[in-house]
Amino acid sequence: ELMPREEGERVFAPVVDVYETDQELVVKAELPGVKKENVEVTIRDNALHIRGEKKEEKEEKTETYHRVERVYGKFERVIPLPTDVKVEAAKAEFKDGVLEIRIPKAESSKEKKIEIS
Structure with missing residues (x-):
């Protein structure tokens, strides 16, 4: 489900x-x-694939960091779809940092309810 880049490396997921x-x-x-x-x-093989990159902010300042916890880089999530879907009718919206x-x-x-006769 997560695609890590190298063992031990922190990955944005x-x-x-x-x-x-x-x-x-x-x-x-x-x-x-x-x-x-x-x-x-993308949707393929009955799974939703979300991939992209969280790019690091490049600053020309000379700060000395005491702690770095944010993670950057390429990512991919593969989410198995639990039911059959109409792929051609899929819609996506990106708002306030949330992809829906x-x-x-x-x-x-x-x-479908089946009536018993």
């Missing part, structure tokens, strides 16, 4: 929520400090 409604599957990923143009979303992807469920994955 967006945290995600995945939930479904009667009509759609929704994935929300937190991407603080990532620009929309540095994110790519909405994918309508395929007809076959919607629940």
